[in-house]
Amino acid sequence: MAATAAGVGLRGIGHTFGNGHTVLRDIELDILPGELVAILGPSGCGKSTLLKLVAGLETPTAGEVLVDGRAVRGIDDRCAVVFQEPRLLPWRDLAGNVALGLPKGVGRGSGRQIVGHWLDVVGLEGFHRHRPRQVSGGMAQRAALARALVREPGVLLLDEPFAALDALTRLRMQDLLAEVQRGAGTTVLLVTHDVDEALHLADRVVLLDTQPPVAGATVATVLDVPWLRPRDRAYPELAVLRADLLERLGVPRPTPAEETTP
Amino acid sequence: MTGRAALGASGASRSGGRRSARLGRLAAGLVVPLIALAAWQAAAGAGVFTPSQLPAPSAVLAAVAELVRRGELWQHVAISGQRVLLGFAAGASVGLVSGAAVGLYAPVRALLAPSIAALRAVPSLAWVPLLVLWLGIAEGPKIVLVAIGAFFPVYTTVSAALAHVDPHLVEAGRAYGLRGLGLLTRIQLPYAAPAVFAGLRLGLAQGWLFLVAAELIASSMGLGFLLIDSQNTGRTDILLLSILLLALLGKTADALLGLLSRFLAGAT
Numbered sequence A: 001m002a003a004t005a006a007g008v009g010l011r012g013i014g015h016t017f018g019n020g021h022t023v024l025r026d027i028e029l030d031i032l033p034g035e036l037v038a039i040l041g042p043s044g045c046g047k048s049t050l051l052k053l054v055a056g057l058e059t060p061t062a063g064e065v066l067v068d069g070r071a072v073r074g075i076d077d078r079c080a081v082v083f084q085e086p087r088l089l090p091w092r093d094l095a096g097n098v099a100l101g102l103p104k105g106v107g108r109g110s111g112r113q114i115v116g117h118w119l120d121v122v123g124l125e126g127f128h129r130h131r132p133r134q135v136s137g138g139m140a141q142r143a144a145l146a147r148a149l150v151r152e153p154g155v156l157l158l159d160e161p162f163a164a165l166d167a168l169t170r171l172r173m174q175d176l177l178a179e180v181q182r183g184a185g186t187t188v189l190l191v192t193h194d195v196d197e198a199l200h201l202a203d204r205v206v207l208l209d210t211q212p213p214v215a216g217a218t219v220a221t222v223l224d225v226p227w228l229r230p231r232d233r234a235y236p237e238l239a240v241l242r243a244d245l246l247e248r249l250g251v252p253r254p255t256p257a258e259e260t261t262p
Numbered sequence B: 001m002t003g004r005a006a007l008g009a010s011g012a013s014r015s016g017g018r019r020s021a022r023l024g025r026l027a028a029g030l031v032v033p034l035i036a037l038a039a040w041q042a043a044a045g046a047g048v049f050t051p052s053q054l055p056a057p058s059a060v061l062a063a064v065a066e067l068v069r070r071g072e073l074w075q076h077v078a079i080s081g082q083r084v085l086l087g088f089a090a091g092a093s094v095g096l097v098s099g100a101a102v103g104l105y106a107p108v109r110a111l112l113a114p115s116i117a118a119l120r121a122v123p124s125l126a127w128v129p130l131l132v133l134w135l136g137i138a139e140g141p142k143i144v145l146v147a148i149g150a151f152f153p154v155y156t157t158v159s160a161a162l163a164h165v166d167p168h169l170v171e172a173g174r175a176y177g178l179r180g181l182g183l184l185t186r187i188q189l190p191y192a193a194p195a196v197f198a199g200l201r202l203g204l205a206q207g208w209l210f211l212v213a214a215e216l217i218a219s220s221m222g223l224g225f226l227l228i229d230s231q232n233t234g235r236t237d238i239l240l241l242s243i244l245l246l247a248l249l250g251k252t253a254d255a256l257l258g259l260l261s262r263f264l265a266g267a268t
Helices: A047-055 A096-097 A108-121 A135-148 A169-183 A196-203 A237-250 B002-012 B016-045 B057-069 B073-104 B106-120 B124-135 B139-163 B166-174 B181-217 B225-233 B236-267
Strands: A008-016 A022-031 A035-042 A062-067 A078-084 A157-159 A187-194 A205-210 A217-224
Touching: A008 B225, A022 A047, A022 B073, A035 A047, A035 A196, A035 B139, A047 A062, A047 A078, A047 A157, A047 A187, A078 A135, A096 A108, A096 A135, A108 A135, A135 A205, A157 B106, A169 A187, A169 A196, A187 A196, A196 A237, A205 A237, A217 A237, A217 B166, B016 B057, B057 B073, B057 B236, B073 B106, B073 B139, B073 B181, B073 B225, B073 B236, B124 B181, B139 B181, B166 B181, B181 B225, B181 B236, B225 B236
Parallel strands: A022 A217, A035 A187, A035 A205, A078 A157, A157 A187
Antiparallel strands: A008 A022, A008 A062, A205 A217
C-alpha cells in the first residue's frame, strides 16, 4: 500500500448538535499509526458522531482532530469511511462503485487495475459487473470496504460496518478485515456495539460513556488487548476481558445462584 | 458504459427473447388504433354521419395527397415541429436549472418556490394577449408560450426529485471527496434521473398542447392553424388529418425522448 498509516489525535473534542444536545465532551485520545482501535459504547452515545468528526464530515464544536499531526478541516482525503449500510450507487456496477473511492489524479487504466485488485482481495472476483441489488448484503458491504481501500487511506474509519449482517457473514467479515489490515498496515478506527467484535479485532478498546448529570459522552475506559491477530475466538483470556467490558456496559455477570455449571 | 457492457455479457442469450417481447408489445399497442380505424370506416360506410361530419379514412388519405401536392403538408408540420423544439428546449432548460436550484438550495427554495407555484396556477391562454402585445404575432409569442408550457412540468419534477435524493448516498459522496458540481453530476442527478426524464416527457407533451393553443389564436401556418382553417372552410377531412398528425408527432417525439433516456441510463 502506497499511503502510510497515519496517527490520529483527538484533542479535547466536544460536540453539541444544532438543537443544543451535547453528545461528546472532553475526548482525549491518541491512536498510533497502524493501530486498530475499537470504540465501544451504548447506543446513542455519539460513537458515530466521533467517526464523522475524524472524517471531516462534521466539525467539532470544541477541540481539534489531528490526522498525522495536521488538523482536519473539512472532508479529509487521508481518511476513508465505511458506513453501517453499504451506500452503493444502484445505477453503477460494483467496479464503478469502488472506482468512486479512487483518489483524484489516478489514470483510467491504473484505476481499473486498482479497483479490480481490491475487489478480488475482498472476495468479489467474478462480481465486478454486478449491480448492488444483484448481490447479497454481505457482498455489498465487501464492495463498500473495497471502495474505502482503493483510497489507500492513512486512516480507515468503520462505522458499525458489520452490524447489519447475519451472524456468520459478520464473523467472516471480521476475519477479512483483520487480514486486510495486516496486509495494508493501515490505521483503523472501528465503531461497534459488539463486545466480541471489539475484542477479536482491536489492539485497544475505548469505552465511551456518559457520567450523569454531566451531558455528553467521554472516554470512560481504555483497555489494552495485547494478543496478536489473528485471534482464536475461544481464547480464555478474552472471555475475562469480555465479562469485564460487558459489566461496564451494564450487563453484569450472572450471580452464583443462577450458575448451573459445577 | 459499464451497464450496457454488463448487459451484453450476461444477456446475450436473452436478447432474442427480449426482441420478440418488444415486437409483441408493439403489436399490442397497434390493436386499439386498428380497431378504431375499422370502426371509423364502418361508421362512415354505413352512412350514420354525413361525409361532412365524418369523412371516410380514404377521404383523409386523399387530403394528405392534396396537401402534399400543394406542398403545404410539410410546411405545416415543419413549422409546428420547429416551434415545439425551440420552445421545449428553452422551457426545459430553464426548468432544469431553476428546478435544480430550488431543489438543492433551501434559501433559493424559500425565495422562488411560492412565486413559481403562483405562476403555474395561471391558465395558459391567459398569457396569449400579453405575449401578443409584447412580442407581436410572429414566431416569438408562439415559442414563448410553448416554453411556458414545457417549463412547469420539468421544473416541478426536477425540484422535487433533487430535494429528495437519499441523504445517505449524498453523505457517502461527500465522504469520498465529491462536492458541488461533482456531487450533482455523479450522485444527485443520476439518482433523480428517472424523475427528471418523466418531467421532460411531461414537458414535451405540454409543449404540444400549448403549441396548438398558440397556433389557434394567431398564425398562418402550422397544425393549429390547419385545425382552425379547416373548421372555417368546412374541410372535416383536413381537420381529422390535423388531429391524427398531432397524435403521431407527439407520440414520435415522446418515443425519441424515451430512447434518449434509455441511452443515457446505460451510459452512467
